[in-house]
Amino acid sequence: MSNVLSEEKREQILALGRLEWPLRRIEKETEVRRETVSKYLKQAGIPLRPPRGRKISKAASQVSTDPQFNPKAASEVSAGSTAPPKSQSACEIHREFIVSELQLGRNAMGIYQHLVDSCGFTNSYASVKRYVSFLRGNKVVDACAVIETTPGEESQVDYAGKGPMVRNPATRKYRRMRMFIFKLGYSRKAVRLLVWKSDTETWARLHETAFRRLGGSTKIVILDNLREGVIKPDIYDPALNPVYRDMLNHYGVTAIPCRVRDPDRKGKVERDVGHTQGTALKGMRFESSEEAQAYLDHWDARWADTRIHGTTKRQVSAMFLEEKPYLQPLPVEPFRYYRHGVRTVHLDGTVEVKGAYYGAPAGWVGRTVHVQWDEDVVRILDPGSHNLLREHQRQIPGRYHIEERDKPRFMPHATEKLLMRAKNSGISTGILCDHLYKERAHTSVRAILGILSLVRKHGSVEVENACTFAVESGVYSYRFIRRYLEHKTPRQLTIRQIDPLIRELTAYRTLIEQIPTEV
Numbered sequence: 001m002s003n004v005l006s007e008e009k010r011e012q013i014l015a016l017g018r019l020e021w022p023l024r025r026i027e028k029e030t031e032v033r034r035e036t037v038s039k040y041l042k043q044a045g046i047p048l049r050p051p052r053g054r055k056i057s058k059a060a061s062q063v064s065t066d067p068q069f070n071p072k073a074a075s076e077v078s079a080g081s082t083a084p085p086k087s088q089s090a091c092e093i094h095r096e097f098i099v100s101e102l103q104l105g106r107n108a109m110g111i112y113q114h115l116v117d118s119c120g121f122t123n124s125y126a127s128v129k130r131y132v133s134f135l136r137g138n139k140v141v142d143a144c145a146v147i148e149t150t151p152g153e154e155s156q157v158d159y160a161g162k163g164p165m166v167r168n169p170a171t172r173k174y175r176r177m178r179m180f181i182f183k184l185g186y187s188r189k190a191v192r193l194l195v196w197k198s199d200t201e202t203w204a205r206l207h208e209t210a211f212r213r214l215g216g217s218t219k220i221v222i223l224d225n226l227r228e229g230v231i232k233p234d235i236y237d238p239a240l241n242p243v244y245r246d247m248l249n250h251y252g253v254t255a256i257p258c259r260v261r262d263p264d265r266k267g268k269v270e271r272d273v274g275h276t277q278g279t280a281l282k283g284m285r286f287e288s289s290e291e292a293q294a295y296l297d298h299w300d301a302r303w304a305d306t307r308i309h310g311t312t313k314r315q316v317s318a319m320f321l322e323e324k325p326y327l328q329p330l331p332v333e334p335f336r337y338y339r340h341g342v343r344t345v346h347l348d349g350t351v352e353v354k355g356a357y358y359g360a361p362a363g364w365v366g367r368t369v370h371v372q373w374d375e376d377v378v379r380i381l382d383p384g385s386h387n388l389l390r391e392h393q394r395q396i397p398g399r400y401h402i403e404e405r406d407k408p409r410f411m412p413h414a415t416e417k418l419l420m421r422a423k424n425s426g427i428s429t430g431i432l433c434d435h436l437y438k439e440r441a442h443t444s445v446r447a448i449l450g451i452l453s454l455v456r457k458h459g460s461v462e463v464e465n466a467c468t469f470a471v472e473s474g475v476y477s478y479r480f481i482r483r484y485l486e487h488k489t490p491r492q493l494t495i496r497q498i499d500p501l502i503r504e505l506t507a508y509r510t511l512i513e514q515i516p517t518e519v
Contacts, residue, residue, distance in 0.1 A: 005032065005040070006237045007386070008245070013037055015254040017046040019153065019219055029256055031236050090123040091115075091131040098131065104283035108132040113279070113303050146311055147185070147267070152326030154185035155218040156269035157207070159226060163194055164281045164292045174285060177292065179276065182210035183269040184218065187319035188309050190272055192300060194293050201337050203228035204247040208334060216327025217251045222258065222266045230257050242340050242372070250335040252328050279303075338374040342383075345369060347414050348445040349406060353378050355397030357443070359406040361389050365414075400443050408442055418448050425455050426464030428471050435476045447478040458485050 005013070009030065016026045023034035030037070041048060091098060094115060101111045112128040115121035121128075163179035178198055183190040191210040195202055203226075211217045225233035232239035238257045248255050258265045280299045286292035305317040312319060343351040345364045350357040353371055358378050360369060369389065370381040380390045392401045419437065423430030433451060436444040455463045466484040470476065 005036070008240060009237055010040060012254055012256065013040050014044050014046065015219075017041040017044070017048075020049045022049050031259075089131045089134075090127050094119060094121070098128075099135065101283065102132065102136060105278065106282040107278045110279035110282060113299075117302075147265075149185040150326075151186045151323040152216070152218055152328070154220045154222060156183050156185060156222045156266040157181065157210075158224065158266065158269045158273055159198065160273045160277065162277060164296075165285045166194075166289050166292050167285075167287050168196075169288070177289060179273070179281075180206045180210075181269050181272055181276065182207065182214075183272050184214070184320070184323060185222075185268060187323040188268065188272075188312070188316050189214070189320040189323070190269075190300070190304065192276060192296050194289055194296065196289070198228055200228050200241050200243050204244050204335070204337070207247065208251075211251060211330060214327060215324060216329060217253050218327065219252070220254050220256055221248065222256050222269075224258050224263060224266065225260060229255070233257065233260050235259055242370075243337065247335045247337075250331060276304075336374060338372045340370065340372045343369055343371050346446070347412070347418075347449075348442045349408070350400065350402065350443075351380060356395035357400045357402075357446075358392040358395070359390065359400075359402030362406055362408070364389075365412075402443075411437075412442070415442070415445060415448075418445065418452065421452060422448060425452070425460045426467065428467035429455070429460070429464055431471055432467045432476055432481075435471075436478075439476065450478045451481060454481060454485060 009032065013026060013030060013032065016029065017037070017040075021029075023037055026032070026037050027034040038048060097115075097119070098111055101114070106114075108129045109125065111132065112121070112125045115128065158181050160179040160181065161176070163177040165174045166177050167173065168175045175196075177194045177196055180193045180195065180203075181190055182193075191213050193206055193209060195206070207221075223229050225238070227241075229241055229244050230238050231241050240255055240257075245255065263270050276296075280296065280303075284295070286295065305315075305320070307316060308314065309316055309319075341353075343353070345351055345360045345367055346357075347365060348357070349362070349365055350359050351369060351371055353373050356378075358380065360380055368383055370383050370386070372379040372381065373394065376394055378392045378394060379388055380392075381387065382389055390403065390406075395401050415437070419430070419433055422433035429451065433444075433448045436447050440447075451463065451467075462485060463481065466481045469484065470480050
């Protein structure tokens with residue numbers, strides 16, 4: 001780790017300072033000493049907030065809650081008891097169904113919800129919970145710390161690899177979908193979305209869908225170190241995926257990755273993953289992804305939003321109504337997605353993107369740059385500072401786009417060495433390469449390198465014969481030389497074999513000349 005914080009870490013510290021976080025909390029989240037945090041905040045003119053005690057929500061008593069969130073047992077029978085309850089339970093008539101659901105691994109809340117929706121059950125959830133406890137005994141759940149946040153401040157996201165079993169439209173076999181959960185830290189309101197596969201753009205679009213469903217975005221999002229969001233997990237300077245980072249910046253959100261192997265920092269969404277899997281989806285199968293998403297949305301509105309949360313002792317939907325005004329408003333335009341990659345600047349001063357070539361600034365030959373592209377533009381970025389070096393309009397494959405200021409005024413020394421190698425290989429080879437450079441200037445370097453590679457593959461004699469024939473025919477083209485050598489047999493090619501080859505290359509060259517080169 002260097003003595004100077006990275007650009008992403010500085011921006012993260014400044015964003016948390018603008019949220020009026022105390023220094024100790026920023027130190028805990030970013031793993032940067034609070035003395036260093038204080039220095040950066042003072043330099044940016046951000047006032048410091050003194051530490052204060054954590055507010056503890058006043059717990060209401062005598063409220064029946066979801067056992068997934070309140071591990072305190074409410075059963076009237078002892079754990080592991082085999083004696084029946086003193087009075088017959090209202091669930092006794094549904095005993096076979098409850099036993100079959102328990103064998104599938106479903107919990108008491110999921111069984112109660114299914115009884116209400118499908119069997120017309122009218123008794124309370126506590127009755128089902130007691131009966132389930134009698135059948136399988138109580139579970140002891142380890143205690144964990146509760147992280148309290150202000151409205152609109154924080155959200156937590158996670159992927160659940162074990163989503164519902166859905167019939168795949170391609171194979172017609174049941175396959176598990178991936179479940180994305182976006183959960184607000186204050187109200188515990190969650191958005192649950194299903195996808196077949198994941199990549200960086202899918203991960204970012206799921207966030208956008210969650211923002212639109214909630215009607216706004218939070219200031220902070222807590223995530224783990226999955227590849228779609230974090231390229232390089234690190235305890236001090238994690239590197240975010242560029243597309244994901246820029247999407248969050250578009251919505252004014254700061255990302256805080258968890259420490260490696262420390263999922264408790266986003267325990268709210270981690271617990272919600274288990275709650276959804278065990279309550280809503282356990283043992284369920286669907287015929288299509290649309291059916292599965294519709295069922296999950298119905299369960300979310302009917303049960304998840306109307307439940308009394310075990311920690312806050314309040315209804316989730318009521319708390320979301322309080323939190324919604326504090327969410328950040330969404331921008332007018334959605335984020336424009338792009339592809340990105342790493343390229344090395346070629347000897348001709350260009351980088352290749354989808355078969356087309358785009359000029360880089362002078363002095364970058366042989367160096368590595370970051371490239372972003374979409375359907376309209378290609379951007380070349382400095383890999384260190386991420387500053388924009390050049391921006392070009394997208395070109396069709398095979399075309400060059402070089403700004404006038406980036407064209408070399410003199411022949412580079414590396415190009416002189418290439419032409420000298422061509423002359424040493426053969427007289428006709430040198431003549432053809434010289435003609436290519438005079439005709440196409442620095443954009444001919446790739447063709448010259450291609451001819452020299454053919455010398456290594458076929459030998460200088462074979463390439464010299466091909467170049468001699470090309471010079472005599474007036475076809476100065478690397479493609480002609482390559483096709484000539486590919487068609488060549490142990491005996492010399494006949495005129496009948498050569499004529500179609502010349503006509504093909506001549507027509508190809510005429511077609512290229514008709515297209516104006518944009519430089």
